[in-house]
Amino acid sequence: MEKYHIKPNAKVRLSDYDPNALGDFEGEKRECKKKFKQLCVQLGSLQKKLYAEHKHKILIVFQALDTGGKDGTIRAVFKKVNPQGVKVANFKVPTPIELDHDYLWRVHTKVPGKGEMVIFNRSHYEDVLVVRVHKLVPHEVWSKRYRHINEFEQILTEEGTTILKFFLHIDLEEQKKRFLERLEDPQKNWKFNPKDIEERKLWGKYKEAYEEMLCRTSTDWAPWFVVPANRNWIRNLIVASIIVNTLNKLDMHFPNLIENPEPYKAALESD
Ligand code: AMP
Ligand code: MG
Numbered sequence: 001m002e003k004y005h006i007k008p009n010a011k012v013r014l015s016d017y018d019p020n021a022l023g024d025f026e027g028e029k030r031e032c033k034k035k036f037k038q039l040c041v042q043l044g045s046l047q048k049k050l051y052a053e054h055k056h057k058i059l060i061v062f063q064a065l066d067t068g069g070k071d072g073t074i075r076a077v078f079k080k081v082n083p084q085g086v087k088v089a090n091f092k093v094p095t096p097i098e099l100d101h102d103y104l105w106r107v108h109t110k111v112p113g114k115g116e117m118v119i120f121n122r123s124h125y126e127d128v129l130v131v132r133v134h135k136l137v138p139h140e141v142w143s144k145r146y147r148h149i150n151e152f153e154q155i156l157t158e159e160g161t162t163i164l165k166f167f168l169h170i171d172l173e174e175q176k177k178r179f180l181e182r183l184e185d186p187q188k189n190w191k192f193n194p195k196d197i198e199e200r201k202l203w204g205k206y207k208e209a210y211e212e213m214l215c216r217t218s219t220d221w222a223p224w225f226v227v228p229a230n231r232n233w234i235r236n237l238i239v240a241s242i243i244v245n246t247l248n249k250l251d252m253h254f255p256n257l258i259e260n261p262e263p264y265k266a267a268l269e270s271d
Contacts, residue, residue, distance in 0.1 A: 001242050004225040006218035012211045014226075019171045021228040025237055032237050036076075039240040044080030046244065047117055049252040051085035054115040056250055057161040060243065061120040063129070064168035065206060066196050067178035069229050070121050073168060076236045077243070078119065085115060091122040103127040103145070104152055111156060124149055125165075128213050133205045146216040153222040163222035164246055166239055167214065168229035172203055 003023055006012060025032050050056055062070040074088060089110040098106045104124055112118040128149070132142050153163055170178075179200075182192040199206075218224035225242055229235040258264070 001225075001245055004227055004238060004242070006214050006224040006226060008219050010215060010218070012214040012226075014169065014207055014211055017169055017226050017228065019169045019174065019228050019230040022234060023228065023238065025234055029233055032233055036233065036237045036240055039237070039244050040077065040080045042244050043077070043240060043247070044082070046247040046252065047081040047085060049254060050117060050247070050250075051082065051115045052254050053252050054255070055160070056252065057112040057114055057156075057159075058117040058247070059112055059120065059156065059161050059163045060117065061123045061125070061163070061165040062168065063123060063125050063165070063210075064229065065170065065175065065203070066199055067175050067182070068168040068170050069232060069235055070168060072232060073166075073229075073236060073239055074119055074121060076232070077240050081117070086117045086119070087112075088119045088121055091120065091124075091126060103131075104148065108152075112161060114160070124152070125213055125217070128217075129206065129209045132209045133202055146213070149217055150219055150222075153217075153219065157221040162246060162250065164243060165218075165222060165224045166242075167210065167224060167226050168235060169226050170229045172200070174230045175200065175203075 025035075050058065062073060064070050078086060087110075091106070094103075094106065107120075107124045110118060110120070128142055128145050131137055157163060179192065179196060182188040214224050214226065225238075227235055227238050
């Protein structure tokens with residue numbers, strides 16, 4: 001886990017992170033896929049306990065550039081969880097009503113309650129990424145948001161939320177390949193937006209924005225992980241490992257609310 005973890009205030013240069021890295025998972029692809037399957041099953045069992053215990057709240061944030069694999073990671077990693085108790089929140093271009101409020105307004109309504117796991121597909125971090133790159137608000141407005149976000153996430157964690165944040169790191173070559181696939185595969189075509197080509201040209205600006213975001217908002221209470229994401233199978237394995245590891249540490253238990261079941265059993269026997 002430590003290999004991918006960004007230490008608070010650490011200066012981040014994304015060029016130091018290889019999107020093709022295999023890390024601790026040098027094994028064969030087949031071996032990795034097997035391990036990943038086991039982790040998905042473990043995540044399913046942990047989520048069952050999370051829901052039953054109704055104590056902890058889990059928030060998992062995914063950020064990435066276009067084609068970075070947010071949708072694919074969510075589909076793969078959470079395939080064994082019970083949809084009752086797990087929600088995905090997507091953050092798109094804000095609506096006029098959302099824009100009339102502060103940028104955390106729409107986010108706060110989506111955070112997990114007790115026993116819930118909520119997955120953010122994009123998040124409040126867009127407000128220091130796309131908003132910064134496209135100058136949608138002035139510097140003096142977005143630059144205060146790192147502090148707001150840290151404090152917002154601190155409130156959530158002090159109120160019982162466990163937060164994990166993943167940046168899925170791909171390179172420009174891989175993005176080109178994935179855009180071409182979207183253009184060529186009729187099943188992927190719907191994901192292509194002509195504006196994506198313009199966004200791609202801003203990769204350098206996004207890189208800067210991501211680097212500052214990672215440095216300033218990886219905190220003791222809400223850590224960022226930079227995941228090498230050019231290869232889906234290694235990306236999925238790393239994300240699943242970090243989530244399972246974190247949930248295991250919560251030491252969750254099925255509650256035993258009925259201390260003495262005998263009278264109830266007797267009542268059922270006699271009806
Ligand atoms: P997609 O995830 O491909 O469906 O696209 C969603 C789009 O919404 C992306 O281009 C995001 O950058 C954009 N978006 C999300 N949040 C914001 C925001 N707060 N301000 C402006 N654009 C946003
Ligand atoms: Mg898109």
